[in-house]
Every structure is written in C-alpha cells, then in structure tokens.
Amino acid sequence: MANTARLKPVSRRSLLRWGLAATATGTVLSGCSAGAASPAGETKVVRYQGWSGDVLYPELAADLGLLGDLRLEWIGNTTSGPQDIQATVTGDIDIGGAFNGAIVRLIAAGAPIRAVVGYYGADADTLAGYYALEGSPIRGPRDFIGKKVGVNTLGAHHEDVLAIYLEQGGLSEEEIRSVQLVVVPPVSAEQALRSGQLDVSVLSDIRREKAIARGGIQPVFTDFDLLGAFTAGCYVLREEFIAANPTTTRTLVAGVARAVHWAQTRPREEVAARFTEIIRRRGRNEDTSSVPYWRSTGVAGPGGRIADREFGTWLERSVKDGRVPPGRLDVARLYTNEFNPF
Known part of the structure; x- marks a missing residue:
C-alpha cells in the first residue's frame, strides 16, 4: 500500500x-x-x-x-x-x-x-442552503458582517463553506471573524431562524424542503452554487x-x-x-x-x-x-x- x-x-x-x-x-x-x-x-x-x-x-x-x-x-x-x-x-x-x-x-x-x-x-438535488427570512437585508457576503448564522456543528462543512463564500466576497479575516456561528441542532434550525434568534440558518435535506414549502424564507446561497458538484x-x-x-x-x-x-x-x-x-x-x-x-x-x-x-x-x-x-x-x-x- x-x-x-x-x-x-x-x-x-x-x-x-x-x-x-x-x-x-x-x-x-x-x-x-x-x-x-x-x-x-x-x-x-x-x-x-x-x-x-x-x-x-x-x-x-x-x-x-x-x-x-x-x-x-x-x-x-x-x-x-x-x-x-x-x-x-x-x-x-x-x-x-x-x-x-x-x-x-x-x-x-x-x-x-x-x-x-x-x-x-x-x-443539484442534494445541497445545503444558507437561508434568511423573506425581506431580510442579507443578500450577499458583506451583509453577513456581525450577523448570527446557525450551523449544525463547528469545524465542519457549513463553517468552511461559509468562510469560502465570505472570502470570495471580499471580506477580510477580521470581518469574517465578526460573523457569529451558533451551533443549532438541525431539527431546531428553521424555528431559530423564524423566531429571530438567527439571521441566517443552514438548512439541508428534508428540513430544507419542508421549510421552503412553508414559505417565508429565501436562500442567500448554497454550497452547490458556490462549489458545484x-x-x-x-x-x-x-x-x-x-x-x-x-x-x-x-x-x-x-x-x-x-x-x-x-x-x-x-x-x-x-x-x-x-x-x-x-x-x-x-x-x-x-x-x-x-x-x-x-x-x-x-x-x-x-x-x-x-x-x-x-x-x-x-x-x-x-x-x-x-x-x-x-x-x-x-x-x-x-x-x-x-x-x-x-
């Protein structure tokens, strides 16, 4: 070997x-x-x-x-x-x-x-999306500065994808560090977003589909948008x-x-x-x-x-x-x- x-x-x-x-x-x-x-x-x-x-x-x-x-x-x-x-x-x-x-x-x-x-x-069928409420001012990388983002765990997929997105959007390391990552169990991610506890929440799989069906949220970006398959x-x-x-x-x-x-x-x-x-x-x-x-x-x-x-x-x-x-x-x-x- x-x-x-x-x-x-x-x-x-x-x-x-x-x-x-x-x-x-x-x-x-x-x-x-x-x-x-x-x-x-x-x-x-x-x-x-x-x-x-x-x-x-x-x-x-x-x-x-x-x-x-x-x-x-x-x-x-x-x-x-x-x-x-x-x-x-x-x-x-x-x-x-x-x-x-x-x-x-x-x-x-x-x-x-x-x-x-x-x-x-x-x-294209299986992805993780970074979602905000409809009408949220968060539409691009610079809008994440100082905001709270819900992820399922630290040091993993959702954190690193977000860092690449923000870096490609021109944010400095200090500005990237200003984004507050909040660990939220996936089952609670949608509710935390809708209740205003989070500014952005990462949703994937069934929870993303159910949240979309209920309406009132909009994707800022997805990992597939950012990196392809x-x-x-x-x-x-x-x-x-x-x-x-x-x-x-x-x-x-x-x-x-x-x-x-x-x-x-x-x-x-x-x-x-x-x-x-x-x-x-x-x-x-x-x-x-x-x-x-x-x-x-x-x-x-x-x-x-x-x-x-x-x-x-x-x-x-x-x-x-x-x-x-x-x-x-x-x-x-x-x-x-x-x-x-x-």
Missing part, C-alpha cells in the same frame, strides 16, 4: 486544540475491543456508529450482501462527523465519517487515519487497522463503494424504499418519515472515488485560516483510492 508512513499518536490535548474533541462519551469502550485483529487472523467484525433515521452506506452494503463474511457491529449513534472520526482515532470504532475539512485538521493534529471512500456531498465527506480508517486487516479493509471499502454506486445508479424511489426497510428491520425505534425526501447521494465520484480537489479545497482553507501550518500536509497523505474498485 502506498504512503503508509505513520504519524505520532494523536493526544486528547491535540484533539482539543484543533476543535475536534468528542462531544459525547457514551461510545467509549474498553481497551480490549471487539474490532481489534486477533493473533489468529484479521477481524471480521467492524464497529461503527449510526445516525438515527438514516442509513449509512456500510449498512446498505451489508443489506445488499456486499460485505462477504464481515459483520457490522453498531455501538450507538454519533453526535457529529468530527465526533465520529475522533472515535475512529481512539479505537472506539473501526470506521467513521466526516466532512473532509474536519479530516484534514485531525490528520494535521497527528491522527493516523486515512480517508478511503466518499459518502456525501452536494449536487463535489464530494464533501469521506469514511476513514485507522492506518493501524488497515495494516493489520488488509483483506478486511479491501472487502469493507469495496462493499461500501459498491453500495454508494448502487444508490447512485438506482431510481430514487427504489433507494428510499430500501432505506426505509433497513431502518424498520434494525429495530431502533426510529422515525422513517424523512426517507422519502431522499434525492441523491450527492457523491461526485463513481462509487465514492475521491478526487484531489475534494481535499485540496479544505486543506488550502485550513492553511489560510491558520488551523493547519503551511507545508504540514500534502493532499496525497489524506486519502487513498487503493481499495475502491471504481
């Missing part, structure tokens, strides 16, 4: 410094984990965190019979992408996913992980896991890639129906009402194949804002398509 040089182990202090410490502790497991490779051979159990009311591509891959003799072990739900990949770093889980910019910063902090396949992004987030594995479990890694990543490709190429209604059945069968007492609003994977590359641009954009931004020292990383260190059949 190319470029397998190890970085020094990441410390909790480093994670806190880079703003990526876990926001929940419920997933911490004992040091003797089920996912660790045994002396007798490679692990066949892959631990992961889920999302309530959503189907992850490893789960779809298992349902489609694409994981061979591997078994997934769900250990609970995550609270955010940054938390999910930190849990991967600490060994609490084996595979996690997050926004590519968060992956960049965690690797820069010393985390020995590698992105292996893309799983979400933006296209792109894969925004990837699943990562620890380099230690890859080295100890090369066959398992290949089976897992290939299965996930084929599941992404299946969702990319099947009719939307078929994908949504499959997701609904998976959620119902797994018995976690979840609401499936949002699944019919699924529009697309948003993944740009076939089967989640990763392109340089999908990390280069965020690496450049992280260097500009001082969160990654110049020269610390190159794009080739951040991801690999080695295990992806596409």
